[in-house]
Amino acid sequence: MNAFIRGLLDIRRGPWEMVASVLIGVGVLMLMQPFWMTLYTYSFIVILVGTVMFLTVSHFPE
Amino acid sequence: MIQSQISKAAEATPEPVARRIRGLSDRSIAWIFVAPTIFLLLAVNIYPLLRTIWLSFTNYRVNRPNNDVDWVGLRNYERILSDPDIWNTMQATAHFLFWTILIQVLIGFTLAYLINKKFKGNNLWTTIIVLPMMLSPAVVGNFWTFLYQPQIGLFNYAVGFLTGTDPASFSMIGDVNLAPWAIVIADTWMWTPFVMLICLAGLRSIPESLYEAAECDRASHWRQFWTITVPMVLPFLMLAVLFRGIENFKMFDLVVQLTGGGPGSVTELTSINLKREAFEKWRTGYSSAYAVILFVTVFGLASIYVKALNKVKQR
Amino acid sequence: MEPSGRTKWVASILVVGYALITIIPLLWIIATGFKSPSDAIAYPPKVVFDPTLEGYVNLFTERTRATEETLAQVSEGATWYEAIVHDQGMVIAGPSRYGERFMNSVIIGFGSTALCMILGTAAAYAFSRFRVPLKDDLLFFILSTRMMPPIAVAIPIFLMFRSLGLNDTHLGMILLYTAVNLSLSVWLLKGFIDEIPIEYEEAALIDGYTRFQAFYKVVLPQAATGIASTAIFCLIFAWNEYAFAVLLTSGTAQTAPPFIPTIIGVSGKDWPAVAAGATVFLVPVMVFTILLRKHLLRGITFGAVRK
Numbered sequence: 001m002n003a004f005i006r007g008l009l010d011i012r013r014g015p016w017e018m019v020a021s022v023l024i025g026v027g028v029l030m031l032m033q034p035f036w037m038t039l040y041t042y043s044f045i046v047i048l049v050g051t052v053m054f055l056t057v058s059h060f061p062e
Numbered sequence: 063m064i065q066s067q068i069s070k071a072a073e074a075t076p077e078p079v080a081r082r083i084r085g086l087s088d089r090s091i092a093w094i095f096v097a098p099t100i101f102l103l104l105a106v107n108i109y110p111l112l113r114t115i116w117l118s119f120t121n122y123r124v125n126r127p128n129n130d131v132d133w134v135g136l137r138n139y140e141r142i143l144s145d146p147d148i149w150n151t152m153q154a155t156a157h158f159l160f161w162t163i164l165i166q167v168l169i170g171f172t173l174a175y176l177i178n179k180k181f182k183g184n185n186l187w188t189t190i191i192v193l194p195m196m197l198s199p200a201v202v203g204n205f206w207t208f209l210y211q212p213q214i215g216l217f218n219y220a221v222g223f224l225t226g227t228d229p230a231s232f233s234m235i236g237d238v239n240l241a242p243w244a245i246v247i248a249d250t251w252m253w254t255p256f257v258m259l260i261c262l263a264g265l266r267s268i269p270e271s272l273y274e275a276a277e278c279d280r281a282s283h284w285r286q287f288w289t290i291t292v293p294m295v296l297p298f299l300m301l302a303v304l305f306r307g308i309e310n311f312k313m314f315d316l317v318v319q320l321t322g323g324g325p326g327s328v329t330e331l332t333s334i335n336l337k338r339e340a341f342e343k344w345r346t347g348y349s350s351a352y353a354v355i356l357f358v359t360v361f362g363l364a365s366i367y368v369k370a371l372n373k374v375k376q377r
Numbered sequence: 378m379e380p381s382g383r384t385k386w387v388a389s390i391l392v393v394g395y396a397l398i399t400i401i402p403l404l405w406i407i408a409t410g411f412k413s414p415s416d417a418i419a420y421p422p423k424v425v426f427d428p429t430l431e432g433y434v435n436l437f438t439e440r441t442r443a444t445e446e447t448l449a450q451v452s453e454g455a456t457w458y459e460a461i462v463h464d465q466g467m468v469i470a471g472p473s474r475y476g477e478r479f480m481n482s483v484i485i486g487f488g489s490t491a492l493c494m495i496l497g498t499a500a501a502y503a504f505s506r507f508r509v510p511l512k513d514d515l516l517f518f519i520l521s522t523r524m525m526p527p528i529a530v531a532i533p534i535f536l537m538f539r540s541l542g543l544n545d546t547h548l549g550m551i552l553l554y555t556a557v558n559l560s561l562s563v564w565l566l567k568g569f570i571d572e573i574p575i576e577y578e579e580a581a582l583i584d585g586y587t588r589f590q591a592f593y594k595v596v597l598p599q600a601a602t603g604i605a606s607t608a609i610f611c612l613i614f615a616w617n618e619y620a621f622a623v624l625l626t627s628g629t630a631q632t633a634p635p636f637i638p639t640i641i642g643v644s645g646k647d648w649p650a651v652a653a654g655a656t657v658f659l660v661p662v663m664v665f666t667i668l669l670r671k672h673l674l675r676g677i678t679f680g681a682v683r684k
Binding site: 017020021024025027028031032033034037040041042043044047048050051054055058 | 358365
């Protein structure tokens with residue numbers, strides 16, 4: 001966990017990609033869950049942020 | 063910009079490779095080799111993508127070319143993301159995704175595990191199992207409607223034979239409760255081999271020495287399975303799940319031929335719904351926004367997929 | 378650690394059982410093609426039946442009902458397929474559209490595959506041998522084009538093709554399928570070319586070959602198997618594709634997949650004809666799949682998983 005946070009602070013690719021992947025995953029779950037309309041409404045923005053973030057952070061150093 | 067990238071590429075090529083003896087320089091060759099591909103993809107993929115994004119902010123309709131095209135800002139997105147019908151479509155897709163992936167992973171992994179026991183003739187049977195995966199989903203889907211016919215259909219007959227129910231008493235594609243399962247069954251029949259093949263690759267990538275070491279430690283088979291087999295296959299399984307997830311998220315051909323989205327809209331997956339909006343109601347601007355939402359979602363999932371691919375590649 | 382004889386036995390029973398179940402729908406398609414319409418919809422489903430070519434004849438012909446007198450007149454010197462139609466109380470009015478649609482599939486399939494292999498091999502070679510900056514990004518971009526939902530892509534392509542006059546043309550479909558298949562061919566071929574030791578080309582270059590000559594005299598023959606299996610993958614994709622075909626073609630360039638489901642008989646759906654059409658269309662792919670079995674895994678994972 002400490003290594004993960006240090007990776008984030010050092011702007012390393014691995015942990016940031018993980019954060020972006022989790023965002024995309026959460027967004028997709030929000031998009032398709034049957035429980036709460038509000039979650040559906042804001043799912044796209046979460047996926048968009050996750051995707052753009054992924055594209056950006058995959059250029060960070062390893 | 064591409065040219066400059068390729069020139070940089072040629073300059074960066076190491077000396078022995080870049081040796082120019084006679085004829086064209088490496089720089090021009092790299093340019094000549096990559097340019098047509100990039101050009102075609104720009105024309106057939108990027109230009110349309112940019113056009114979709116632009117259209118998604120307008121109220122353009124293809125079937126009314128004389129109407130003024132108004133800039134409507136984010137209104138299309140607002141409407142789609144607060145539309146309960148589209149939300150329902152997403153849930154139909156979720157049902158399809160969840161069950162197809164779960165069942166295919168269970169059956170596919172089991173089959174791979176069994177095939178990996180290397181019994182006699184396993185290659186022949188693997189090839190037979192793989193056949194459905196390579197066929198045209200639309201043609202196969204169309205034929206499955208025949209198998210699903212009440213009374214005369216082979217599927218109904220088999221179910222009737224095994225459970226004793228009357229084969230004429232249920233209709234897999236006509237019943238609101240059964241239709242979502244009809245598409246899950248057909249998709250499972252078609253794509254289980256895909257998961258199986260990838261799991262098999264994962265199983266075969268495990269070095270024998272790991273099991274031998276475990277054997278020396280007197281670890282039980284059960285324990286070996288959970289501490290060696292499963293963790294080693296997991297990256298491959300991830301790959302299969304992500305790929306099936308992306309494919310089934312955009313599923314169109316098989317399901318549109320099987321049920322056409324019906325009865326009602328219980329099997330109306332996103333792609334089928336989008337086709338209705340774009341090519342039957344001709345709401346081009348609105349459906350462009352819809353398309354952009356699907357694009358971004360698939361693009362996000364695809365980037366995770368490529369990450370998983372690279373992880374597996376290193377093995 | 379070799380599995381015990383008993384484990385193998387149980388495993389083989391289970392796998393063979395699954396294989397048999399999975400193959401039944403395919404065998405059923407083939408069998409239905411040789412049934413008469415009444416046998417096809419019999420209850421209980423008929424496993425043993427009198428084979429007939431009626432389905433195939435119906436698939437390739439258009440028929441009209443004829444009176445007893447006309448039938449008596451034409452029955453003199455009728456060929457075997459005419460006789461089959463006459464037995465149904467009809468005469469052949471002409472060939473059906475299926476032949477045309479099938480040829481469209483052949484033209485578009487082979488055309489796009491050829492183009493895709495030319496472009497793909499060149500690009501894969503460049504990606505494999507030159508250090509392209511942003512290579513990973515370009516490769517990801519190329520791959521992501523294949524992931525896109527066809528229906529979403531079809532909206533702007535439809536508009537673009539319409540303004541260029543490419544709607545419902547062979548050329549339009551060939552270009553489109555080439556673009557979709559490029560991702561697969563570049564990724565797969567890059568993998569195959571990566572495996573060819575670079576020393577071969579260096580030796581050729583030292584021997585006085587130009588880069589071009591080294592490419593087609595050294596690299597291409599070495600990559601022949603890879604190119605062949607990639608080509609088959611591209612061909613199968615173009616052959617099977619439905620979404621673009623149904624949205625962008627309607628007449629002249631329509632391929633078989635959107636056509637086969639529309640085959641309808643005189644009274645209700647003519648299932649033997651549908652099955653015959655499907656058989657003619659699917660069997661080549663089954664044969665190719667069997668030929669490809671060693672490279673299947675590579676093909677479905679874009680070359681990432683090799684063994």
